[in-house]
Amino acid sequence: MTAKKTGPQSPPQIQQKSRVAEGQPFPLGATWDGLGVNFALFSAHATKVELCLFDNEGKRELERIELPEYTNEIWHGYLPDAHPGMVYGYRVYGPYEPDAGHRFNPNKLLIDPYAKQLVGELKWSDRLFGYTLGSADADLSFDDRDSAAHIPKARVIDPAFTWGRHTHRYTPWNQTIIYEAHVRGISMTHPAVPESVRGTFAGLMHPELLRHIRSLGVTSVELLPVHAFVNDQHLLDKQLSNYWGYNSIAFFAPHPAYLATGHINEFKEMVAHLHDAGLEVIMDVVYNHTAEGNELGPTLSMRGIDNATYYRLMPDEKRYYINDSGTGNTLDLGHPCVLQMVTDSLRYWAEEMQVDGFRFDLATILARHAHGFDERHGFLVACRQDPVLSQCKLIAEPWDCGPGGYQVGGFPPGWVEWNDRFRDTARAFWMGEEGQIAELASRLTASGDYYNQRGRRPYASVNFITAHDGFTLRDVVSYEQKHNEANGEDNQDGSDHNISRNHGCEGPTDDAEINALRMRQMRNLLSTLLLSQGTPMLLAGDEFSRTQQGNNNVYCQDNELGWIDWNIDENGVQLLEFTRRLIALRRAYPTLRRGRFLVGEYNEELGVKDVTWLCPSGDEMTDEQWQDPHARALGMLLDGRAQPTGIRRSGDDATLLLLFNAHHDVVNFCLPEVAEGNCWRCLIDTHRPTLRKREVHEFKSEFLMTGHSLLLFVLEREDSA
Numbered sequence: 001m002t003a004k005k006t007g008p009q010s011p012p013q014i015q016q017k018s019r020v021a022e023g024q025p026f027p028l029g030a031t032w033d034g035l036g037v038n039f040a041l042f043s044a045h046a047t048k049v050e051l052c053l054f055d056n057e058g059k060r061e062l063e064r065i066e067l068p069e070y071t072n073e074i075w076h077g078y079l080p081d082a083h084p085g086m087v088y089g090y091r092v093y094g095p096y097e098p099d100a101g102h103r104f105n106p107n108k109l110l111i112d113p114y115a116k117q118l119v120g121e122l123k124w125s126d127r128l129f130g131y132t133l134g135s136a137d138a139d140l141s142f143d144d145r146d147s148a149a150h151i152p153k154a155r156v157i158d159p160a161f162t163w164g165r166h167t168h169r170y171t172p173w174n175q176t177i178i179y180e181a182h183v184r185g186i187s188m189t190h191p192a193v194p195e196s197v198r199g200t201f202a203g204l205m206h207p208e209l210l211r212h213i214r215s216l217g218v219t220s221v222e223l224l225p226v227h228a229f230v231n232d233q234h235l236l237d238k239q240l241s242n243y244w245g246y247n248s249i250a251f252f253a254p255h256p257a258y259l260a261t262g263h264i265n266e267f268k269e270m271v272a273h274l275h276d277a278g279l280e281v282i283m284d285v286v287y288n289h290t291a292e293g294n295e296l297g298p299t300l301s302m303r304g305i306d307n308a309t310y311y312r313l314m315p316d317e318k319r320y321y322i323n324d325s326g327t328g329n330t331l332d333l334g335h336p337c338v339l340q341m342v343t344d345s346l347r348y349w350a351e352e353m354q355v356d357g358f359r360f361d362l363a364t365i366l367a368r369h370a371h372g373f374d375e376r377h378g379f380l381v382a383c384r385q386d387p388v389l390s391q392c393k394l395i396a397e398p399w400d401c402g403p404g405g406y407q408v409g410g411f412p413p414g415w416v417e418w419n420d421r422f423r424d425t426a427r428a429f430w431m432g433e434e435g436q437i438a439e440l441a442s443r444l445t446a447s448g449d450y451y452n453q454r455g456r457r458p459y460a461s462v463n464f465i466t467a468h469d470g471f472t473l474r475d476v477v478s479y480e481q482k483h484n485e486a487n488g489e490d491n492q493d494g495s496d497h498n499i500s501r502n503h504g505c506e507g508p509t510d511d512a513e514i515n516a517l518r519m520r521q522m523r524n525l526l527s528t529l530l531l532s533q534g535t536p537m538l539l540a541g542d543e544f545s546r547t548q549q550g551n552n553n554v555y556c557q558d559n560e561l562g563w564i565d566w567n568i569d570e571n572g573v574q575l576l577e578f579t580r581r582l583i584a585l586r587r588a589y590p591t592l593r594r595g596r597f598l599v600g601e602y603n604e605e606l607g608v609k610d611v612t613w614l615c616p617s618g619d620e621m622t623d624e625q626w627q628d629p630h631a632r633a634l635g636m637l638l639d640g641r642a643q644p645t646g647i648r649r650s651g652d653d654a655t656l657l658l659l660f661n662a663h664h665d666v667v668n669f670c671l672p673e674v675a676e677g678n679c680w681r682c683l684i685d686t687h688r689p690t691l692r693k694r695e696v697h698e699f700k701s702e703f704l705m706t707g708h709s710l711l712l713f714v715l716e717r718e719d720s721a
Helices: 209-216 264-274 302-309 334-350 361-365 378-385 420-430 437-444 512-530 569-587
Strands: 027-032 037-042 049-052 062-064 069-071 074-079 089-094 154-155 178-181 220-223 226-230 248-254 280-285 357-360 393-396 416-419 459-464 535-539 610-612 634-638 656-661 668-669 678-685 702-705 709-717
Touching: 037 089, 037 302, 062 074, 089 302, 089 361, 209 569, 248 334, 264 280, 264 357, 280 334, 302 334, 334 378, 361 378, 416 420, 420 437, 420 459, 437 634, 512 535, 512 569, 512 709, 610 709, 634 668, 656 668, 656 702, 702 709
Parallel strands: 178 220, 178 535, 220 280, 280 357, 357 393, 393 416, 416 459, 459 535
Antiparallel strands: 027 037, 037 074, 049 062, 049 089, 069 074, 089 154, 226 248, 610 634, 634 656, 656 709, 668 702, 678 709
16 A cells, blocks of 8 residues: 655645745755855755744744745755744655655654754654554554644754864874763763753863863763754653663754753853863764654654655665664665765864764764675765865774674774774673683784774774773673663663673672772773773773663663762772873873784894783793683783884884783783893782882782782883882
8 A cells, every 4th residue: 555645735824925035055954144044955856845934932833935946956045034043944745655765744844954953852742753643554644733843943053153272173093092971971960060051061061070081181072972862752751861862863953952051152162171171072973863763753854855865765665764773764875965964964063063073873884885884885985085074083883783784894994993892802801701812912902903904003993891882890890780670671671792790799799809809800991991002992980980780771861870970989089090090101101002003023123023922931922822711811012112103223112011810819920031220110000009100119020910900010220210
């Protein structure tokens, strides 16, 4: 059965005026030029487009104006008396033929995909759906009720803003340390942040919060999605919300709830403050799908504007959507106008909002053709050749839910990637799983087995132990099972593959030995992260041991469970100081962030290897030892004389030694012999977290390594300060 309807061809009793001029088909969106506003909307299959004007609150529709011109699939018109602050939406006419991929319904007010600011909130109602809910024909039916009262509207903006001396920041990739944070969650309980601005961009730029971030030594703040997004009805029904924000509906507009002032310049002020604090701003962006869901989802924007163009549909059944995102639909970046929308959005945030980089959610989707992932897809090509985007930090989450979706190491030069292999290996090693030594060595050296190709550098591997999705650091060492009951899905949501240990008791305990071991394991994991080659990413709150009480999927928990708790206990303070010291050491020793991959080859001219792998006897690892499933101790010697630049001359970087012991018991580790007058000076001992420079000890031969511990040594003169 095929429904073919166009809906009512005349609006209700709202006066229409003839003051609209033809305008221009560019730029897309609503653009104020000082004299009026140009409106331009892409739709290849529409038959008519109406611009609908509303009062300042977006509650009352004042007027409908038919856009008079259609040029190169762009509908456009110009209002000479319009100005910033005007509130608007669109009604788009065309065939309602779901079997052919068309879902036009002019009874549904639509959000401009290029809207720079949204007014109001989505209020769930049956009227938001293009079909009649409960109908025997499902989405083949047609709903003729008006949705305007239930949907956010767009507001015309004045983009003027005076940027000070700090515009874009740029930190070289090999010096970059990323801090992943949620705009709302990071400030909601911070005692110094006024309640009126908590959970907003204004809250994030509070001096005390910025002082904490700066004190860590990180260089870049990566924000979870800030594009305007939708709270799913099924979550609201359970008194929950789409807290993380991976449900975008407007790629140019900041989420309204994050604007304490109600003005988009608040975002720009936040960026200016972070830049002034020496921090880059990286945005997590979701261009792989929208909040409109599958064929049974609401009609909010692109579905009603040109469904057959914006979304990837099943080739033989265009009523249904390809769902590589796992959320119901997938944007079709293979279409040039959809690709233009995404790249226009990126350039807007990079140029107008001064954002320094982007992390792309489910990035594999963005480079999919019908045959699968293709590094020559138009999106990747566009980013690489674009004079603006090619200079931004581009971070891929290199997987999606579709066939062949796991693409770690598969993105082209110019991109860096989240490396979940690092996370899984580091956790598995420290949690005591067998056969991890060889894999650990690869991860410590920036996963050259994936990235050492085509001139890519070690920083292409974004290393992480934890991220927003999954356990926090404290929960990795405190829980063996997820505890997501608060999500209302019978603990069926979230990953079951956590590679975590509770070390004797599930969750909180008063057992001093268990708690001491957990703290040491957290220090081990943080040390592994921050002393490895590659680009480290730290999850906000892990630096002082925050917990989510075993919930590994707080995407819907906009409450104390998902927020960072700034009531830091004594153990948290100690871990915070330890984290700061690790980052300071990483910044102080270039050997820890080499510009070339460590490959272990012997340089005959210099007489050194860039990395030497040692067993506890102090000898080099043998093939048999690499393959020993019970091996849990490893030494990593980084010779400072080996140049990362390829220049064949003696270097002057420090020589460092890292020792790893995942055994539960003491290991007697023989340190490498050193020349007369030199010694190994201990900088980090995860068993003794309060070790300070003035307390350092010197070792020349053997060292008894505590079980579950990591040590960092530097080679120095015995008489050095």
